[in-house]
Amino acid sequence: MVTIPGDSYNPAAIVIDVGQTVTWVNKDTDPHVSTTVPGTPASFTLVHPAGKSASFTFTKAGIYPYYCLDHATFNPSLRRAVARKEADTFPVAMEGLIVVKGPGLTGSQSATMKIAGGAYAPDIAVVRAGGKVTWINEDHTAHTATFVGAGTPNLSLAAGKSGSATFAKPGVYFFYDQRGATYNSKLGLAAAKKGAPNFPIATQGYVVVL
């Protein structure tokens, strides 16, 4: 179950099995409209009147990033949700992630994420338990890949350098660039700092470990 307490989704990322149903409960006084980003295995556009709930059953495994149409737009080149100025949580976009495990969603043993133009590309990596993710900083400035929580990696990547981390336990791991964004623990997402490239899009990403 995902609640909408304000202009955000709580939790920001969840993992379910194929065939399961996700229910959104809108506890906000504003209505919201959740829609998947283009290119997901199945797409949905759900309306959430204030105080009501809506559900969607995921019959296809895969990664489903989604956002609220009323409070964010989608940037097709960066493939990221962009917060609208009127959103209460600006610059954090009202976005979420649903990982549907099942046949069709396979992780690799290793994955590479490039950093260019102040953004991770791709920004979601799917690896198997015990897999390794490598970040290559192809940008001119230094970036980090900072994970949240005790004992999690915090990679500092100077321009042109790379670093990697191994993930033993399955789960969804959020990370962001400490240099260009700050972490908002209540929302589970990063807020871009003013002057960051691509503001208000925060440099953040997920590592999905199956």
Added chain:
Amino acid sequence: MIRTRIRSAAAGGAAAAILLFGLSALPATPAAQLPATPRDALTLVRQALAALEVSPPDVAVATERVIKALFAQDTRGVDMPRVRDAAQALGAEDATAAAAYLMQALHPAEAEPSGVDRTLLVPVRPRFTATPAVYELLAAAALLIGAGSLIARK
């Protein structure tokens, strides 16, 4: 002399007062009935489509209307799954795809009497095409300009 001046001033003042009273007695025009935002999906979809048909397309207004259409209670005459597709396209700022979905969402006039004539939903945008007829017209235009210059010169 002053008395006549006062008299004519008083007469003028009385006339002005009567005129103003008479005019204000005319039935007052109701304040411009600002069109309220419609609540039925059909009108909202048509408004969103109109916003996308202008150049450049007004994605912000179209998105606002489509979202309202998604929440509308009265969805008669509208194919709601197409409207949802249009909403997704608008989120990605794809005005062309969104307009196509919205047009598909409106039931055509051929299918039911309350439908819309889809040909009227698309603007007519003729372009300059280099055909012989066009060149003839341009030649005629050049001739007119030439003849006019001659007539105006002398």
Added chain:
Amino acid sequence: MTPSSRWKRLWTAVDARLALHNFLYEVPAYANTLPYVLGAITLAGLVILVGTGILLGQFYVPDPGAANQSIRAIITQVPAGEVIRGIHIWAAHLTVIVLLLHVIRVYATGAYRFPREANWAVGVALLATMLALFYTGTVLRWDQLGIEALEHNTAFAALLGVFGGWFSPAFSSHVPLLTRLYMAHVSLLPMLFFILLVTHIYLVRQHGISAALVRSEPAAVRYTFAQHLKKAAGYGCIMLGLALALSVIFPDGEGAAPVSGIEVTKPPWLFLPLYGLENLFGLQGLWGAVIFFLWLLAVPILDRGRAPGWSGRRRALAAGAAVMAALTGLGMFAWLTQPVAHFH
């Protein structure tokens, strides 16, 4: 009989019956230069507009449910319909431009001063009528641009309050406002224009052309009014050729059937300054048009000077330049901003 004497006999016969010699009065040389022929060129443009307009009116349906469709039929089915409509639209733009140049010339040369104050007022009324014709013509397109123009008619009625009855749809609730504006565009306004124009030309004839600001020696050649008309006809031909070329190179299409309740278009260039005022002050900005015309009417009262030559025009020219700068600035501002909803 020689050919020239044959023409002479024809002329004498026609002149005896139509008294055409009355048009052969002398006109000073400077009055046959382009700045002083602009008024007559406006009239030539009007002839083009009336001619093409009459043709278009044979195929246009002034009902909200059928207007858009009838224009599409004119563009796609009526032979030469697209060209005639194109000439009508482009000639409208060109005629208004020539008219504005004429107004600027009259203002700049101070030709509104005694004894021409009344004729100036008639001219201001003609300008208002021409702008009303341009406005009603824009509504008649009956696409999104047209319906949003129409909504300004209703807004204007609301602004005038008690005096706005005529412009409100409630005045005649059984007749669509589009139909009433069509009637204005093809009948009421042209009639008003014609009456004002006859008065205007009569007064110009009575007062004679205003004095030149720069004295020059009398020209060797003597000009008559016939040359003035001939020049206007020549420029009129040029205007027709330009309108034809523009209609072919930049064909004006037709928008989708209009929907009320949204505002996503901007008006044509002529009304952009007013749109800019609306962006700044909301619907109250429409009063700007009223203030502009009141100022125009007041010009002969504000400037009663009799100082001769261009040096005597300095203050008036400064004021005129300021007004033009304000209008241009508002227009640029309106052109650069996104369409704004003024009614919600």
